[in-house]
Structure formats: C-alpha cells, structure tokens
Amino acid sequence: MKFKSYYWAIIAAAVVLALALALPFFVFRDSGDQSNPHSGDNLSNVQSEAADYAPQIEAFQDLIKVNPNDALAVAGLGDVYMQSGRYADASDQYARAVAISPGESVYYSRLGDSEFALGMVDVALRDLQTGITINPKDQEILLYIGSIYAQTGRTTEARQIWQKAYDINSNTRYGHVAQQLIAEQDNPQSGQSGTTQP
Secondary structure, three states, X not given: OOOOHHHHHHHHHHHHHHHHHHHHHHHXXXXXXXXXXXXXXXXXXXXXXXXXXHHHHHHHHHHHHHOOOOHHXXXXXXXXXXXXXXXXXHHHHHHHHHHHOOOXXXXXXXXXXHHHHOOXXXXXXXXXXXXXXXXOOOXXXXXXXXXXXXXXXXXXXXXXXXXXXXXXXXXXXXXXXXXXXXXXXXXXXHHOOOOOOO
C-alpha cells in the first residue's frame, strides 16, 4: 500500500497543532464544573468543528492500518480526537499507545489529560503519577498534576508540584508556565488580567 505524500503534511500539521494546544488547553481550562471541565457551549462549538479534522483522522487511521503498533500514529489520532472534542475516543487511543509503548511517559501524560477532560479525576491522577514514575523530570506531567490539584481545591499540593516543575528547569516553556502559575496562586489578583481561559 503506497502512502499518499500529502498525508505526511497533514500528520505533521496535526502533531504541531496538538503540541501547541495540549498544554494551554489543559493547564488554563475553566475550573467551573469539575465533572466536565468544558462548558456545554464550548463543547458544542468544538464538536461542530469536528468535520474539519476528517482528513487528519483519515491520515492517522491509514497509518495505523499499515502498522497497528505505531504508538506515535495511535497517539496522533488521539491528539486529533482530543482537539475535536472526542475525549472518549482520544482516551481510547492514548490507552492503546500506552499498551504499545508502556515505557513512554508522554503517552501517560496525554491519557491523563483525556481522562481529566472526561471528568475522571482519580483515574487521570493515577495515570499521570505512572508517567511521572517513568520520567520524574517530565515537567509537562508535573504541570498537569498541579493543575488537577488546583482545580480540585488542593492548592498547597498544586503549588508544591508546580515548584518541582520549575526547579527541574526554569528556562523551558514548562518552567515559565510553572512560574506563572505559582505567581498567580500567590497573588490571585495578578491572574485576573492574564490569560487563564483556553
């Protein structure tokens, strides 16, 4: 089966978009309803845009048909589902990626994000903790864990986790985000004018 060359461009665009959207989407989501962290209007808008993701979904599905054990393609499909608001489908794909490559913390990170989007807080924390056990210096996972703590009222623990993420490397974008989250927690008025919405 010959792979169409334009699929690579779609896949590359999807991966870049997924990485660019993943952290702000999770870290700065509205902390209103804990059972579903997205408002009904927001979810409806995202789902109505799902048709725009059809070529990307098809491209990843074609990659997976060629190699069902391609964890990167499976997780890429999960990223597209996550972006399009199909959180259950995203979670299924990330769980497959974890099964294929259980030693990769990044797949636990994405799985935890999707589970939290589904309102499965305890399950999300369990999978994120597994990811941090695999790679204790994964700043992204630490930020996710801290954000879940903050959104569930465990602010002291959130600050400790964000500090740990910052201490690992303050010069990365994750280090900068950790610093911003700590500052906003220390001075809630400063977060009023910042971008805390997705």
